[in-house]
Amino acid sequence: MDEEMDPEESWSRSVRAGMLMQEAGFPKEELDDAVDVLQGMSPDGTPTIQQRVSLVRRRKVGLWEASIRATRNAQEAWERFQNPPRAGLELGLAEYTAMFGKLMLREADEHTTALPGDKALNFPTPQEANLTEFEKARIRPPSTSQLYERMLKNGIRPSGSCLAILLANTESMEMARRYLRDSDGTGALYRLLSQEMDVEALKKVPLSLVSAYIQVMTRQGGKRGRKYLVRAIELAEQRLGPVQSPWSDFIWGTILKDLSQHHRGLKILPYQQLKLSLHVVQKLDGPCGISLPAFVQFSKTTRKIIKRELEQLCREMESSPSTVKNNALWALYDKKSIHKDAMHWDTFGGRPGALDLFRLFRSSALRMKGLFDKLVSLEGESRRLLGATRVAPLDEMMWRRDPARAEHAYEYMISLAYLGEFQQMAKLLEWLIQKWGQPEVVQALSELDELPPYADFVRTLCAFRLVAEPMLGQGVVASLREAIDAAGLEWTWPDEEAVEAYVETQEDDSIQALARVLERVRLSWTNTRDEAETEAELDTEPAGNRWRSHV
Numbered sequence: 001m002d003e004e005m006d007p008e009e010s011w012s013r014s015v016r017a018g019m020l021m022q023e024a025g026f027p028k029e030e031l032d033d034a035v036d037v038l039q040g041m042s043p044d045g046t047p048t049i050q051q052r053v054s055l056v057r058r059r060k061v062g063l064w065e066a067s068i069r070a071t072r073n074a075q076e077a078w079e080r081f082q083n084p085p086r087a088g089l090e091l092g093l094a095e096y097t098a099m100f101g102k103l104m105l106r107e108a109d110e111h112t113t114a115l116p117g118d119k120a121l122n123f124p125t126p127q128e129a130n131l132t133e134f135e136k137a138r139i140r141p142p143s144t145s146q147l148y149e150r151m152l153k154n155g156i157r158p159s160g161s162c163l164a165i166l167l168a169n170t171e172s173m174e175m176a177r178r179y180l181r182d183s184d185g186t187g188a189l190y191r192l193l194s195q196e197m198d199v200e201a202l203k204k205v206p207l208s209l210v211s212a213y214i215q216v217m218t219r220q221g222g223k224r225g226r227k228y229l230v231r232a233i234e235l236a237e238q239r240l241g242p243v244q245s246p247w248s249d250f251i252w253g254t255i256l257k258d259l260s261q262h263h264r265g266l267k268i269l270p271y272q273q274l275k276l277s278l279h280v281v282q283k284l285d286g287p288c289g290i291s292l293p294a295f296v297q298f299s300k301t302t303r304k305i306i307k308r309e310l311e312q313l314c315r316e317m318e319s320s321p322s323t324v325k326n327n328a329l330w331a332l333y334d335k336k337s338i339h340k341d342a343m344h345w346d347t348f349g350g351r352p353g354a355l356d357l358f359r360l361f362r363s364s365a366l367r368m369k370g371l372f373d374k375l376v377s378l379e380g381e382s383r384r385l386l387g388a389t390r391v392a393p394l395d396e397m398m399w400r401r402d403p404a405r406a407e408h409a410y411e412y413m414i415s416l417a418y419l420g421e422f423q424q425m426a427k428l429l430e431w432l433i434q435k436w437g438q439p440e441v442v443q444a445l446s447e448l449d450e451l452p453p454y455a456d457f458v459r460t461l462c463a464f465r466l467v468a469e470p471m472l473g474q475g476v477v478a479s480l481r482e483a484i485d486a487a488g489l490e491w492t493w494p495d496e497e498a499v500e501a502y503v504e505t506q507e508d509d510s511i512q513a514l515a516r517v518l519e520r521v522r523l524s525w526t527n528t529r530d531e532a533e534t535e536a537e538l539d540t541e542p543a544g545n546r547w548r549s550h551v
Contacts, residue, residue: 015041037066043085050117064089068098073122077102078141096151097162103144104169144169158183160206167212173228176216199238207247210239214251218258226267229258233280244286253294256280260301262308270309271353274360277301278367285371289378292401295371296408299415302364306418307510309357314513317520325524326351328358332420334521365419372412375402376431393440398454404435405454413460417467418514425468426476430483432457437487445490462494462502466515470522 015036018028033043038061040050048070063085071077081091081099108114108121116123127136142150148166151158158166158179166179180190192201193213202210214235217228236251256277259266263273277298284294306329313329324330326349331339339348339358348354379402397404403412409432416425436442436455445455469477484491494502503512 013039015039031060034061034063034066037063037070040070042067052117052120062089062092062094064091065094065098068095068102071102072116072125074102074105074141075139076125079139091154091156093156093159093162096147096156097160097165099141099147100144100162100165103141103147104165152182157185161208164206164208164212167209168215170216171219173216173220176213180213193235202239205239207239207245207251210235211247211251211254215254218254221261221265223267225265229255229266229276232258233276237283240283244288248286249284249291249294252280252284253297256284256294256297256301260297260304263305269353270305271357271360273305274302274357274364277305278360278363281367281371285374289374290371292375292403292408295368295375295403296411298371299368299411302368303415303418306361307508310418310510310513310517313517317517323349324520326354328354328361330517330521331358332361333518334524336525361419365416365421365424368412368415368419369421369424372403372428378402379404393438393444394452394455397436397441398452404432406457406460407454409457410460410463414463414511417463422468422471425464426472426480429460429464429480432460433480433483433487433489437483437489439488442488457491458494458498459502461491462499463511465494466499466503466511467518471518 018032018036021028021032036043037048038051038053040048042048043063048067049072051069053069064080067080067085068077071080077099081095102122105120105122108119108123110124112121114121131139141147144166148158163179163183167176170176170179177190177194180193183189189205189209192205193210214232217232217235220228232255236255240248240251259273259277259280263270266273268276281290281294281298284290284298290298309329313324313327316324316327325334325337326339328339328348328351331337331348334340348358379400382401403409409428413425413428416422416428436445436457445451481493484493503515506512
């Protein structure tokens with residue numbers, strides 16, 4: 001099919017615009033050739049790998065830089081790097097920046113359906129079978145450090161986007177410091193980011209560099225992990241301030257993701273970890289509300305923190321079942337717990353930090369529910385602003401900025417499960433039925449041969465059945481199933497086999513551990529009820545018939 005097509009049929013809109021410009025009598029400049037290369041056509045008419053890039057105003061892209069970018073992988077980029085498109089061109093910072101970018105891209109998964117140019121990945125190309133090992137080594141691109149040394153020898157210092165790329169992708173603080181020192185030769189930028197600084201002076205540092213430096217700090221583990229985390233938070237607060245900017249979500253999101261690692265790696269206690277995550281979420285929740293990706297990351301971070309506490313609770317259930325009711329996580333799941341009011345005098349059986357941990361679990365749940373309500377409200381406001389504008393039903397559902405898509409709803413649902421918010425899980429499912437059960441949406445789904453991933457709620461329903469259903473009772477479940485049928489949704493309520501299959505596909509055993517803990521909680525309710533009934537029977541018996549201890 002491709003052989004029968006004319007090359008013109010594959011031109012992008014940018015290339016077509018350039019051709020029309022030439023036909024109208026306007027000559028091409030170097031920038032026009034560079035844009036054509038980035039959009040799929042080289043100056044001689046041969047195809048290139050079209051790139052999804054947005055050119056910033058006043059940003060002039062050179063032809064050599066464009067040819068390096070418009071390749072499938074680092075090896076092809078290295079070949080373009082060594083061969084300028086025109087004689088007489090000299091390597092500059094832009095060409096090195098493009099090459100560093102290619103070297104640091106992830107390799108595409110072998111089973112991916114994406115094509116070169118669809119995503120920022122390195123795609124493999126067929127290797128020549130008759131190449132010797134020497135020839136393969138000759139065409140292999142250099143490492144980042146080798147290319148960096150070559151750049152310095154050519155008298156080019158890292159700055160701008162080149163410095164940001166190097167910083168964001170290094171694992172070592174030593175290399176990060178070296179990049180900063182080399183950037184201006186004086187070390188002023190390094191001192192600005194590494195020591196106590198003047199806030200006004202810090203505002204002159206580009207946010208891209210601050211973001212990259214924070215990424216390096218959040219990757220540092222070991223004994224200094226806590227120090228770098230605190231420093232990253234301080235740096236973000238000082239540089240971003242109270243005003244929301246396009247960089248705010250990314251910078252605070254990076255810190256929030258780092259907070260999801262094991263508390264031992266950060267050298268802090270779990271309640272401190274939760275407290276910091278709530279602090280970061282407060283920064284993300286600006287006047288315009290929190291973004292959906294940030295909300296999902298907060299859900300993941302909270303869930304990961306609870307997972308590790310759940311492991312400790314399971315061990316305690318086996319080793320010391322008599323004291324398990326004083327565990328903060330048990331009190332979160334047990335609606336009849338003596339600790340549910342979390343009074344200030346409650347010591348949780350003499351456990352240090354348990355009260356703080358329990359209160360922060362509750363605060364995280366309240367914060368998460370509040371953010372969900374805010375996202376739904378903002379989405380509703382956006383819909384009202386659209387007015388009578390017609391949008392395809394499935395397009396409308398796919399581009400919602402609240403957790404209506406299947407992947408986002410699942411993350412929220414499973415996080416509510418770990419937080420013990422079983423009633424809220426039922427409310428979430430009811431809300432999903434309401435949104436996806438709109439007649440026009442149901443009609444659009446029925447016309448599809450296969451459900452798109454964003455409309456497939458099997459995992460969400462399995463998680464609800466496994467965790468929430470036993471805690472809520474059959475009345476709530478029956479009403480939800482009736483709502484699904486009434487809406488005409490083709491959702492199949494998972495049977496036991498489907499739930500078991502869902503459990504087996506999980507990355508770890510934490511969901512099984514949660515189910516075991518909740519089963520033990522329900523068993524404690526049954527035992528308490530049986531004891532109460534026994535005491536009531538004893539109270540009704542004649543005094544002479546009661547057994548009395550003589551100890």
